[in-house]
Amino acid sequence: AQKITQTQPGMFVQEKEAVTLDCTYDTSDQSYGLFWYKQPSSGEMIFLIYQGSYDEQNATEGRYSLNFQKARKSANLVISASQLGDSAMYFCAMREASSNTGKLIFGQGTTLQVKP
Amino acid sequence: GAGVSQTPSNKVTEKGKYVELRCDPISGHTALYWYRQSLGQGPEFLIYFQGTGAADDSGLPNDRFFAVRPEGSVSTLKIQRTERGDSAVYLCASSLGVGSSYNEQFFGPGTRLTVL
Numbered sequence: 001a002q003k004i005t006q007t008q009p010g011m012f013v014q015e016k017e018a019v020t021l022d023c024t025y026d027t028s029d030q031s032y033g034l035f036w037y038k039q040p041s042s043g044e045m046i047f048l049i050y051q052g053s054y055d056e057q058n059a060t061e062g063r064y065s066l067n068f069q070k071a072r073k074s075a076n077l078v079i080s081a082s083q084l085g086d087s088a089m090y091f092c093a094m095r096e097a098s099s100n101t102g103k104l105i106f107g108q109g110t111t112l113q114v115k116p
Numbered sequence: 117g118a119g120v121s122q123t124p125s126n127k128v129t130e131k132g133k134y135v136e137l138r139c140d141p142i143s144g145h146t147a148l149y150w151y152r153q154s155l156g157q158g159p160e161f162l163i164y165f166q167g168t169g170a171a172d173d174s175g176l177p178n179d180r181f182f183a184v185r186p187e188g189s190v191s192t193l194k195i196q197r198t199e200r201g202d203s204a205v206y207l208c209a210s211s212l213g214v215g216s217s218y219n220e221q222f223f224g225p226g227t228r229l230t231v232l
Contacts, residue, residue, distance in 0.1 A: 004158075033219075043205065045159070045223035091158050095219070101172040102147055102211060102219050106158030 003027065004092055004107035012113050013082045020067070021077045021110045023092030029053075031097035034075040035104065036066065039089040048090075051075055079112075087114045118142065120224035122208050128230045129198055137193040137227045141210030148191050149221060150183060151207040159207055165191060166213075198231045205229070 005024045013019035025034065036048040051059045051066045059066040067076040079086055089111050093104040121140045129135050141148050146167055151159035161175040165185045173183070180198075185191040195202055205228050209221040 035220075037223075042225075043228075044225050045207065045209075047220055047222070050220070093158075099172075101164045101166075102221070103149060103161040103164055103172065103175075104151075104159070104221060105161070106151075108158050109156075 002107075003105045004094055006092055006107035006110050008110045009108075010111045010113070012115060013079075013086075014115050015084060016081055018078060018080045019082055019112065021079070021090050021092075021112065023075045023077065023107060025073050025075060025092070025094050027073075027094065027096055029096045029098045033095045034066070034068070035093040035095070036064070036075075036077045037091045037093060037106075038086075039091060039109070041088070045091075049077065082114045084114050084116060087112060120208055120210050120222050122206075122224040122227050124227060125225065126228045126230075128232065130232050131198060131200060133198050135195050135198055135229065137195075137206050137229070139191045139193070139208030139210075139224060141189065141191070141208070142222055143189075144212070145210035145222075146188070146213055147211045147219075147221075148185060149209045149211075150191070150193050151209065153205045153207055153226070155204075162193070162206075195229075198229075200231050203229055203231045 032053045034051045038046045049061045049064045065078045089109045092107045123138045148165040150162040153159040164172040168188045180196045183193045205226040207226045208224045211221045
C-alpha cells in the first residue's frame, strides 16, 4: 500500500491566488513527521515545512501552511499569494519514528504551474 | 556555509560498466542518505549511514549497488554492471542526526546517471 499519496499530478493557479496541494498518508506509528519539499526544474530539493504528529497547531512558514488533519491522515500544503517562482514539483514526505533511521518516504509529487 | 555537494553532476555510461557517485555532506552531519529519483517520480530511499556504518541498506535494489562512507564524511555509491533501468537522478542528503522526529534533511543537487 502507498504510504504517501498525492492524487494531483498537476495543478494550475493564478498568480496571487492561494492553492492547496493534497497529501494523504498511511502509517501505524503514533510518532511521525510530515514534510513538504519543493523541486524546481533545476532539480534541487528545497525543504518547505514540517509537521510533527504530536503538534497541536498547524505548521506555518511564511506563505506556506500545512493543513494537518490527523484523523483523516491528511497533510495538505497551502500556498498563499502564489508567485511565478512557485512553479515547481512539490513532494509530500513522511518519516516514521519506528524506522529509527530518519529515512523519508515520498509521494509521487504534484506539478504546480502558476499562471501570470 | 557549504551545502551538500555531489559529483559528477551528470554521468553517461554504457550498459555493463561500473560507476561511482560521490556525495560530500554538510560538515558535522553524521547522518547521510542516498535516494534514487526516476523521471516523474518521488525520490526512493536506498541506504542510510550513521557515521561510518550503513545502518539501513534495505532500499538497495540488488547486489549490484553498494555504498561506503569510510571516514564518516564523504560517501560513494557504487553501481556494478550498470543496466538501462539504473538511469535516474541519484540524490544524497545529510542531517545532524536522527534523534527526534523533526530532522531536516539537506539535499544535494543530485547526479543524473544515464545508462546507454
